[in-house]
Amino acid sequence: MVVMKYNLPYSKKIMKYFKNPKNIGRIKQPDGIGRVGNIVCGDVMELYIKVKKDKRGIEKISDAKFQTFGCVVAIALSSMLTEMVKGKSLRDAMKITNKTLLKESGKVPPIKVHCSVLAADALQETIYNYLSKHKRKIPKELEKQHTRIMKELKTLESAHPELVTFEKKVLKRK
């Protein structure tokens, strides 16, 4: 058998997380859930977090897990994200963008940049879910991101009616 000799178009870090993804699975009774992506484009990410207050009363992400249907980069970045956010305050976690992720992971081919956007969106949605569940005020920027993500989903759903059926059936999305 030939052992792979030539580099994939992905960084060492991405391959590390792809080969050995950390924090796979769901958290039972999570404090926040985010689900982004869609089956048409072939990437779906689910992120789960637990939030705890520290001694000073600052809310911090104490645990994070993920499940991803998708390509190498999607899997690697969502796993890397869970490691990055653990121990971070919600306020700091909210600041993570796809650029932050790409800085951490190393470059990806242009066509895979959307995977990093998706991972960043997953985090935004998870925090949004946490805050709205606890009837807390949603920061302006987060609200803006949430509106954009929902709008993108709607556009896609109108172009692909089969997506709605799939989401209702499999993801139990209302």
Next chain:
Amino acid sequence: MDYAATTPVDPRVLKKMKPFFNKKFGNTMSLHSFGREAKQALEQSRVDIAKFIGAQDEEVIFTSSVTEANNMVLKGVAFANKDKGKHIIVSSIEHDCVLNSARWLKKQGFNITFLPVDKYGFVNLGVLEDTIRKDTILVSIMHSNNEIGTIEPVKEIGKICRDHDVYFHTDAAQSFGKMLIDVKKENIDIMTVSSHKIYGPKGVGAAYIRKGANIEPLIHGGGHEFGLRSSTTNTTGIVGFAEAVRICKREMKKESAKLSKLRDKLIKGVLKIENSHLNGHPKKRLPNNANFWFAFIEGEALVTQLDLRGIAASTGSACSSDTLEPSHVLLAIGLRQEEAHGSLRLSLGRWSKKQEVDYVIKVLPKVVNNLRKISPFKGRW
């Protein structure tokens, strides 16, 4: 496990080609002995390839690839026959070079019908016959499909086209060299074939064009290839192609029988994986092709995991393409988006061994299972 993508040059082919790089390097158009030597090699290659498919010598036109040949056929036939009609029929599972040529022709004012296929990828003969109109000039349906391996009922398709006086073109890039194709018996007017799929060099293809068929050249110049395809002859490549064909002629029967056996073993072994499915027809498929889809996982991740374990495979997932669209072939046979994303093609070839098949059967379940552990969909659809 990816011989359908391309094949290595057979050492016997390479040996035949070598002198043509620097010793027998003449230009086939030159009148001197170097030129005549090259010309003779070219014409002998043409004769042997023509014989292999039951054609006459002058019916074989060399090109730089099957992509070029398919472009020439679609556009060349369209422009030469536009006074007769502007309707062209292609199957919806053709290779991109046929589909995109057809789409381009649409922009030039031609009418294109993309013929649907059934769940195995077969074209329906009744539907085809109903689709043919008075102004139909060309039907282009592949001999066998490059992704799912389905072999089309070419002879019957050809018969229908003959009855309606419509040109029938078949892209035989995958079938050629794996099974006997007699263009006369199979009612084929035009057939396009490739060298690099049959252990010949890359950069060579050919078109069989039935004598009398009306076609315009796309590449104009010094009038090479009976005026249909100008450009200095790639003698080295063509000599290699012809040698690859001669080897296929001798060994094809035995080789295809061996590969069919290995293929069936592979399919049987892989389908033991839970929630795995075969794409294409179980029997009427290329001897070297196996194509599956696995629920809950994505193909690029799967192919990369296999690559890390020394197995070269391919997928029809969107994530592996430059367009982020899943394979049009898998969607055409009725797979849903999420199913097409989880597809895997394994293709065998001349040097495939039983041990390699065993290794895949051993490794694949583990890899699929690992990816399913990560998937949010496991057990949900």
